Amino acid sequence: MSAARRADVRLFEGARDVFIADSAFRVEITQSTGIDGLKQIIAPSAFHNSGECYDPPRCHPRTRKALLGRIMSWVRGVIDTEALIFWLNGSVGVGKSAIGQTIAEMCEREGLLLASFFFGRSDPARNNAKHFVTTLAYQVALAVPHARHRIEQAFEHDPVIHTRSLETQIMKLVIEPLGQATAVQIGIPPLVVVDGLDECADRAMQCKILSLIHQASWSLATIGHRLIFLVGSRPEQEISLLFNSSPIQDITIHYTLGDCVDSDDDIRRFLEDRFEAIKKSHPIKNSIPSSWPRSEDINELVWRASGQFLYAHIVIEYTSSIRHRPFDRLAELLTLPSQQANNPFADLDVLYTHIFSSVQSVESVLKILGLCLTKFSSEDLAFSDIVRNRLGLGYEDVKLLFGDLSSVVDIVYTLERGSYTWEMNLRHASLEEFLTNQHRSKKFFVDIEPSVAEWVTWVLRNNLVDHPQHVDDLEAAFRKLKSSKSQLLHDVLRDCHLALLLSKPSLQLASVQLSRFVYSAITAIKHMPFEDAEILYETQLQSFESQVQLILGRFYSPVVYFPLLLKGFTTRAPRHTESALCDMLRIERKELDTRDPLGFTWRGRQWSQFFSFLSTFIHDPTRSFEYAMDGVKLAEAALALFRFLCYPKLSTNIFGKFLSSYTELLKYRPWTSRRMRLSRSNTAPRKWFKWRFCDHCARAHTTKESCIGYDQFVPTLAYLSSHRSSLIILHTSHELLGYRFALTFLSDILAAASRSAELVECCKEYVFHSTSILFPHKSKIARRAISEYLERMEAKEQGS
Structure with missing residues (x-):
């Protein structure tokens, strides 16, 4: 055993009576409870x-x-x-x-x-x-x-x-x-x-x-x-x-519901009561015959309703309009041909068709409804603003246009954030289904794609994307435009570069998913039915790559980030990587979102295409130029990791803290005493064993099924010197996470690093910090990688 190794063991065994409970595991409540x-x-x-x-x-x-x-x-x-x-x-x-x-x-x-x-x-x-x-x-x-x-x-x-x-x-x-x-x-x-x-x-x-x-x-x-x-x-x-x-x-x-005679009887009672109410409250109530409506008319409506109260409600709303005579409106409905033939919605469709037939400016109405059904309006991008900008219509204009549709559409005028605005609500979900199904609505069909194209054009032309939610909506909109041939959309994609969204400070610091959404939107352009779709896509992609270059230079220049940029970098638990980077960069956790705008620490499966693109881009010097990941940079990263592994500058002396320092903290961790004592009889002396310490339940666990948060946390290491000694517990705190992270990726970086005299000297004289004893397997792999690197450099030197 080497002298350095014996010193490490002596230092470790001298701490066998110490319980280490790192303060990094204190629960910080970041929001109201x-x-x-x-x-x-x-x-x-x-x-x-x-x-x-x-x-x-x-x-x-x-x-x-x-x-x-x-x-x-x-x-x-x-x-x-x-x-x-x-x-x-x-x-x-x-x-x-x-x-x-x-x-x-x-x-x-x-x-x-x-x-x-x-x-x-x-x-x-x-x-x-x-x-x-x-x-x-x-x-x-x-x-x-x-x-x-x-x-x-x-x-x-x-x-x-x-x-x-x-x-x-x-x-x-x-x-x-x-x-x-x-x-x-x-x-x-x-x-x-x-x-x-x-x-x-x-x-x-x-x-x-x-x-x-x-x-x-x-x-x-x-x-x-x-x-x-x-x-x-x-x-x-x-x-x-x-x-x-x-x-x-x-x-x-x-x-x-709707399968029994009781439904017909209930609809009949509803119609009778509501028609009586119309006769008592309508402005022309004195002109309405007392015998109206006839019982056979109500029977006809009940039959057409086919168990649907919705049909009966729309009939009443349509008939009770104060701008028309109720008996005339009912007569119109009764003269409509009945379509009930194994289709319970046929008469409802006929009713909707008749209602829309009475609208004068139906083209404008359908355009407004199309914009409404895009569902991309928000507090910052109000629906009323979209209608005013795209169609030049205000509240009064829309109110007049939809005057004959009051039975199926609500237009509400509200005071919001100190100013008056309006919004549109469809009274029944079935109306949207009717309008967006061309087989049912025929000439009143509302094609959503042109409306989505209108919305995208308006947002991009007016530079209105100022919130991460807007970018999310934009990406969702592009997914709906796979068959759009809008010339306006084509022109805005030719003139407006989506990648410029990455340069907006209000967006850049707000969401690590910004770049992913923008890339997804750009990728969707390639599948649009424009003749020059491939050219539009390539132009947008080049602009995106230029912005990625700037981001790489601004945020990812510290060598500690280089492991994230490796082709084979993977992590099961992004929170580990974040904590490790925070420790290695000496920054607060809340700062990391602003330092990782490309979201390398969060590599979900749904974004595999995006990270495949980034990996190819970063390792291609013809595209990423001076930001390409090459052997020289990896050698520089290996040096930085060596310095960290040999001189980690831990904020706490993990081998020197006494139990009294953590009395208050340990009071809330009964597992450190009761559960660990019970485990000694089943634990072999002088052997490491792993527990799981979990922030979710504030306990340590030995099995995967013990805790739902098992996969989110790194093992808690424990060591028993003898059956008579106290159990030594060494948590993988933020400092140890950083050390583990550096030790893990040193071997990968050395495998691709080029020759560096300083790195070769460091590999020959390195002495890992005693913390490496906590990770014997990873330390062994790292030492093997060091030997292989030295052998490779020696072979190159002899070959030259």
Whole structure:
């Protein structure tokens, strides 16, 4: 054994009675915890009583009595007590949301409603599952005081728990708090209403939500608590398959709306009541005959509705227009040919077609609707601004244009950020489906692509991309333009260089995904149907490469970054790499996003094409010029890594800290005493063994299944000198992460490094810091690489 090696071992064994608990593992809470913090990560518009939902649909007073009674009996636990899920399904317009809303309000009055989540296709806050669990947890915290404390504790323990998997979120924020509250509180509300599940944009996530519902209801049922879910959705294939498979099928009541005579009777009552209301409130009520409408007319409307309350609602909205005579409007509808032939939507399509036929400037209306359906408007890029800029129309103009469409389209004038603006809402999701399906809408078909091209042209021409979300929208827009032949779009792609977005300071410092989105948008140009699409793509790509060169020179010139630029660089846990770089660069963690704008530390599979491009670019001197990764730079990087490995300048003496220095910290880590003591009898003396120390649960683990955060953290190393000695625990803190990182990539860098006299001398005289004893395998590989490098350089010297 060498003298240096013996010195390392003596130094290590002298520390056998020391517990090292690095302060880097102190949990730094970066955001508000408790209910105040939870309020920032929920979707308030998904509540059944949200103020953002104007006039939500409800069941008419004389309708759905039998069904509402059955559901309420189930909620109260009178019938079907073994069922934990009630699936209310049916096609578009049959009244699923109205029933869900009505049940939620009835249960709220009786203290039976625990939470609700109403998905909405047009609302970005509730057309996905991002805030599904946190929104339910917030309502649970309000409804169950004994669960609130447990939810707050979960956030105190893990302030970013809302970024964990949905399974983890529902376990920590719903199941465990309710399970604990069950033991001390009676009368916990049982019902959760989840409506419009099919309007969640991601179909895979729809099934995930159903799995969460099953997990929550079944887990609590096993401890004697009844948590039940009323789920409303269309019978989409994925959803139906899951509901019809075990084990969800065994605990679910299936109810299909629109399939029974009760629906026709309810629609008839609804029409009769609403026509009576028109006769009492319309401006020309004195001219309306008392016998209007005839019973046969109502029967005809009920037949055409085919179980769809949506049809009946639109008929009433259309007929009750104060600008027309109700009996004339109804007569128009009744003269429309009936199209009901094995297609329940045919009469709805005829109704929509008739409504749009009455519009005078239909071309302008369809253009506005096309811009509305692009769904790229935001707080900074308001829809009203787009319409005013592209079409030269203000609020009054649009209000007049859509005067005959008030039954299906809402135009709302609001005060926002000190100025008045307006927005457009489609009253029914079925209208969008009608307009975007050319087979159904025919001459009223709205082609989204020209509208998306208009939006892209306007944004790029006016240089309006000032927020990362705008870049994300832009990239999504380009993915929708694969068949667009817009000349305006062609011209703007010829004149505007997307790569210049990388030079915007407001964007550059805001998101490490900026370059990836821009590259993805540029790649989409190659597939557009322009004759010179390849030329446009090459021009944009050259501009992008020029910007990448500038970024490489500005941000990636420190040699510590060179390992990231290697062709074969991979990492399973980006957070390790970030922490290592922070230590090696001596910067704060929050600074790293501004120092890694190309996002080398986050290499998700979805961006493999982007990183393949970067790797080829960086290693091609004809494209990246002086920024190319060559042997000279790698030799320089190897020298820097040698200096770090031999003289790491650790902020703490990892072999010299005493237990008393960390008494307060160790108090909250029972695993350092109890669990480690128990492990000694199973641990061989003078052998390393690995645990996992996890920030997620603040415990050490020995098995992969012990913790959901296992793959996110580096091993915690421990050493037992003898059965009588204390266990030495050496955490892979930020300093050790940096050391491990440097040791790992030294061998890769040396393999491609060119000759350097200083590097050769360093390889001959190196003495790794005693920290290397913590990584014996990696140290062995590094030493082998050093020997191979010296042999290669010696062979070259002899050959020359």
